Structure formats: structure tokens, C-alpha cells
Amino acid sequence: MNSLILIEVKGRIGIIRLNNPAKRNALSPELINDFISALTQLEKDEEVSAIIITGEGKAFCAGADLSYLKTLQSNSLRENDDDSALIAKLFTSLYECNKPTIAAVNGPAIAGGCGLAIACDYVIAKKDFATFGFTEAKIGFVPAIISFLLLKRLPEVKARQLLISGSILSAEEARNFGLIDFIEEDVLDFSFNLINDLSSNSSSSISETKKLIREISGMHFRNAVEFAKTVNALSRTSQDFNNGLNIFLTKHGEKNE
Numbered sequence: 101m102n103s104l105i106l107i108e109v110k111g112r113i114g115i116i117r118l119n120n121p122a123k124r125n126a127l128s129p130e131l132i133n134d135f136i137s138a139l140t141q142l143e144k145d146e147e148v149s150a151i152i153i154t155g156e157g158k159a160f161c162a163g164a165d166l167s168y169l170k171t172l173q174s175n176s177l178r179e180n181d182d183d184s185a186l187i188a189k190l191f192t193s194l195y196e197c198n199k200p201t202i203a204a205v206n207g208p209a210i211a212g213g214c215g216l217a218i219a220c221d222y223v224i225a226k227k228d229f230a231t232f233g234f235t236e237a238k239i240g241f242v243p244a245i246i247s248f249l250l251l252k253r254l255p256e257v258k259a260r261q262l263l264i265s266g267s268i269l270s271a272e273e274a275r276n277f278g279l280i281d282f283i284e285e286d287v288l289d290f291s292f293n294l295i296n297d298l299s300s301n302s303s304s305s306i307s308e309t310k311k312l313i314r315e316i317s318g319m320h321f322r323n324a325v326e327f328a329k330t331v332n333a334l335s336r337t338s339q340d341f342n343n344g345l346n347i348f349l350t351k352h353g354e355k356n357e
Contacts, residue, residue: 105134106156107141112149113295114142115288121157126165127212129183132190143197149303150295151197153220154204154288160230161213187212188245194219195249196314198307200298204287205230205280210268215246218253221310222294223280224287225271232279233268252317254278304338 106117116138118125125131142148155161175183194201194216203209203217204224208231217223217232225232234250236243243263250259258277262269274280284290298306312331316324 103134104128104131105138107138109142109145109148110292112147112299113292114145114148114151116142116151116153118153118155118161121155121159123165124159124162124208125155125157125213126162126168127187127190127216128165128168129186131165132186136189136193139193139197143199148199149299150200150202152202152204152288152291152295153194153216155206157207158229159207159213160203160205160209161216162208163211163213163235184245191215191219191245191249195252198310199303200295200306202291202294204291205232205271206287207231208268211235211243212246215243215249218246218249218279222282222291224282224284224290224294225274225280226287227271227283227285230271230274230280230283230287231268232271232274233266234263235266235268237264237266305335308335 104118104120106115106119108115108117116135118131118135120126120128120131139151142151172180172183190212200222201220202222202224203220204226205217206226207229209217210231210233214232214234234243234246247259247263250263253259254262254277262277262279269277269279271280271283275283282290308331312328316327319327
């Protein structure tokens with residue numbers, strides 16, 4: 101039996117591929133658990149500086165697996181609660197990843213699949229193939245867990261419109277809506293180039309910045325400033341800061357002489 105998740109490392113770039121093309125890489129408990137394990141493995145790998153998420157075949161991720169959805173009809177409240185916890189772990193583990201994450205969306209990203217994409221730092225859509233949307237309302241489901249991710253990307257009214265309409269957006273429509281970042285012919289090649297651009301920056305600075313944004317995004321502004329002051333002061337003691345500052349001062353000092 102083929103693995104539902106494929107892991108590849110190219111240079112310092114980790115790639116996670118959803119690998120169930122026959123079911124359009126639909127989410128199932130097995131795939132979710134394998135994805136979380138793969139993400140954890142790459143995040144712990146010190147040789148990996150950034151992570152790309154993509155799908156095998158013609159889809160990125162078409163949402164929940166149909167056979168899995170059928171089992172929900174007979175689940176107890178406790179079973180549904182456990183299942184919801186697993187789905188929440190899927191999205192939060194990606195959202196809380198401290199390495200740069202890129203969704204290279206090669207085809208439809210629907211419902212939970214769209215949530216998986218927008219949990220990343222960047223969303224790159226394949227021109228003419230990628231589509232996006234949250235169709236939960238069409239089957240009487242509430243897209244509760246992914247709503248927090250959507251509100252990180254869109255104003256409340258736009259998020260509300262997208263969730264209650266159940267509309268499927270083309271890549272162009274999704275970009276105009278503010279849901280995604282780039283549209284490209286070759287999403288993986290563009291993702292590699294984007295990561296290469298980021299590689300000149302301090303990895304510890306990127307990691308701490310991602311942590312900072314997560315912490316202060318929901319704070320009252322005064323609490324956010326107090327928290328940020330502490331992070332600012334601590335960052336000045338890091339080796340990366342000292343090295344980077346020395347290089348900067350040497351470079352600009354030579355220009356000023």
C-alpha cells in the first residue's frame with residue numbers, strides 16, 4: 101500500500117506531498133496523522149530551512165474523504181469531539197510551524213484542503229488549475245475550525261461572505277479576494293525561488309518573528325507593545341543579530357569612509 105504522504109528534501113527545502121490522487125488527496129484520519137508526523141519530522145530537521153506543501157496528481161486537496169464523511173453519521177459526540185481535535189491539530193501544527201511554509205497549490209483546494217493552504221505563510225496557485233473555496237455550508241456543516249485561519253487572511257466581512265456562500269473561486273478570483281498570494285505556471289519552481297530569496301535572512305529571526313506575530317495578533321495593543329519590547333530586547337542578544345550587525349556595519353562603514 102502506498103504512503104498517503106510523501107516526504108522529500110531538496111537541498112534545505114522540505115517537501116510534503118499529499119499522495120492519494122485517486123481520491124483527490126482528500127483528508128482522512130490516516131492522511132492527517134501521516135501529515136502531522138511528516139511536518140513534525142521536517143520541522144525538527146535542522147538541515148531543513150523551509151517547507152512546501154503540495155499534492156500529487158491533479159488536485160491539491162479536495163476536502164474530506166467521502167467514505168470518512170459517511171462514518172460521521174454514526175459517530176457519538178465523544179467520537180466527533182476526538183475527530184475534531186485531530187482536525188484542529190492538523191491546522192494548528194501547520195499554523196504554528198516556525199519555519200517558512202508555502203502551499204504550492206497544483207489543483208483544487210476545497211474546504212479542509214483550502215484550510216490547509218491558508219495555514220501556510222504563502223499560497224501559490226497554479227494558473228488555470230487551482231481553485232479555492234469552503235463548501236461546508238452546502239452540506240449543513242459549520243467550518244468552525246478553519247474559520248480562525250480565514251480571519252488571519254481576510255477581513256471579517258470577506259471571510260463571512262466566503263463561508264456562507266460556499267462559492268468556488270478561480271485562482272484569479274481568490275487573489276482578488278485576498279485569499280492567496282501568487283498565480284504561477286510552475287508552483288514548485290516559484291516556491292523554490294521564493295525560499296531562496298528568504299534564505300539570505302536569519303533563520304532564527306524568521307522563527308522568532310512568526311512566534312511574535314502569533315502571540316500579539318490577538319492582544320490589546322498595549323499588551324502587544326509590552327510583549328514586543330521584551331522580544332526586541334532579547335533578539336539583540338542573539339548570535340545571528342551580532343553576526344548580521346557586524347556584517348552590516350562593516351559594509352556600510354566602508355561606504356561612509
